[in-house]
Amino acid sequence: MQSQYPASYYAASANRKDARPSLTESLQADVCVVGAGFTGLSTALHLAERGFSVVVLEGSRIGFGASGRNGGQIVHSYSRDMDFIERHYGKRTADAMGSMAFEGGKIIRRLVKDHDIQCDLKDGGIFASCNNKQFRGLQHHKALWEKYGNDQLELLSADEVKKYIGTERYTGALLDKSGGHIHPLNLTLGEADAIEKLGGKIFENSPVTFVQQGEKAVVKTAQGEVTASYVVVAGNAYLNGIGDQLPELTQKSMPCGTQVITTEPLSEELQRELLPQDYCVEDSNYLLDYYRISGDGRLIYGGGVTYGAREPGKIESLIRPKMLKTFPQLKDVKVDYAWTGNFLLTLMRLPQFGRIGSNIYYAQGYSGHGVTSTHLAGELIASAIQGQAERFDVFASLPQYPFPGGRLLRVPYTAMGAFYYDMRDKLGI
Structure with missing residues (x-):
């Protein structure tokens, strides 16, 4: 557990530096979101705007991971563009994903405007x-x-x-x-403030230790628990202990x-x-x-x-x-x-969306295009929980492949591939 941000420019210029409390009680909610980065906050905010009761559990601090450390650029589409998607998954999937390719940036601007978020947009x-x-x-x-x-x-x-x-x-x-x-950390902090103004609850320094699956899921931390109809796992590269319980999220990224x-x-x-x-x-x-x-x-x-x-x-x-x-x-x-x-990173450089059982949702693996794709993910997960899952299922239907050689060899194989493409860039071929 990390209780402090890394020593970045974003942390030094954050609009809010005080920590929110840890979870020390038992709560009930419609949805429990695990992770307070862009995916989790976008999901929670879209749900709160629609009247759902939401609890967000963050293992360290809001925006602690990639969401609060990235380049802060609003770059559209995905790490693979629609021509690649059409070749591998067909025109119908490419058209569906293409229709959403520029939505993430619009969502960011809408949230900034509607909730008066100060993030140097x-x-x-x-x-x-x-x-x-x-x-x-x-x-x-x-x-x-x-x-x-x-x-x-x-x-x-x-x-x-x-x-x-x-x-x-x-x-x-x-x-x-x-x-x-944008200033990405200030965007996360502004989204968190908006969630709380709409009645949602956010707890920092509250890493999840166990998720008890069932019709009502129970999400446990060291000192508390949340019983919820739905769980959204949004830890991305910072799953920590929960990743060991949900190998579906770690074996293919x-x-x-x-x-x-x-x-x-x-x-x-x-x-x-x-x-x-x-x-x-x-x-x-x-x-x-x-x-x-x-x-x-x-x-x-x-x-x-x-x-x-x-x-x-x-x-x-x-x-x-x-x-x-x-x-x-x-x-x-x-x-x-x-x-x-x-x-x-995912093998196909496309985000991984899915369900575990009937009521645990996840989205991860944006492969370098996370600022906009995470905000789209939040909208799609919120709509799916509300009963409109067609757009979420476009992403959830994409195959999720493991890296060649499994977890042991994925790093050297991928590094070799990166070296090859880096040399092509340098040679201009």
Whole structure:
């Protein structure tokens, strides 16, 4: 159990730092949500808005995992796009998932507006190409997304990119005006406040020790329990002890780490030089870099993947060279914060939704596209519990494959694959 946030920029600039109490009593609720990251909070908030009584149990702190440590970028769709989905699962599934591909960002904006959440929401995102092959991929990407309804896209040539990003690094880009960025931890804290205002209850530092399945499930912690008609398991890469009881959630996924650094506050002149329109950026590499300007004028820069969720020893030494490759003008700028966080990877790079028995729901494994997909997941789980499960079942029907070699070999096999694609990126092939 972790009672404190990691020493990240997000934790240092959080709107609320005091902890909520642990569960020390027996409660009744319509729904018990396990995990107070984006999936759990989105689910609980959508349910509370519909009149359900909800209890959220968090093993450490709200947004402690990937939800409070990520790059903060509103990136649409999934880690596999609809053409891949159509090839593997058919046109009907691709059309159904495509119709939901841009919904997560809309949900975030709706929740921010309706509940007055202060999270530095800014509009606009850019996908940048590092070679000509990647730029051709962005052209295909634009046509594909437009087919599914995104009409806010614009291709940028190498010269046009320089109007948006102060670097010589890119051969072109795709601007998505419906993208954007947020302070992710403050978004989780704002969603938690909204749940409580609607009558929901949230307990921190309350790791679940046991789930007794049945018509009424009983979710137990060290000092209390919640009896509920439905349980939603939303621990993602931070399942901890509950994962041993529910092997369905751990046997077909793998925690991975990504690293982020944040500079000291930059002058307004330097901010405008780096990102004149204040859009967020990610490149098109397999092991991609991503960055943006924070609400108080810092550059937040992340990248790389550590397979198996190992903690890297020196995060700044890993990420600073990436930042300087993009922005050499930052060579004398101090880095104030460096941290790592785990996301959950699946073999097919698509999220895993499902039920255990008739009344335990789960959603996990967003494979790097969690900010928007988690918010969509909350809407779909809430609708399924309410009796409208068609859209949830589109995701639940996707096969969930184990990694080759099982849990023992999934890390080295996946790392080998990442090395191969990283070399392809570097060679431009």
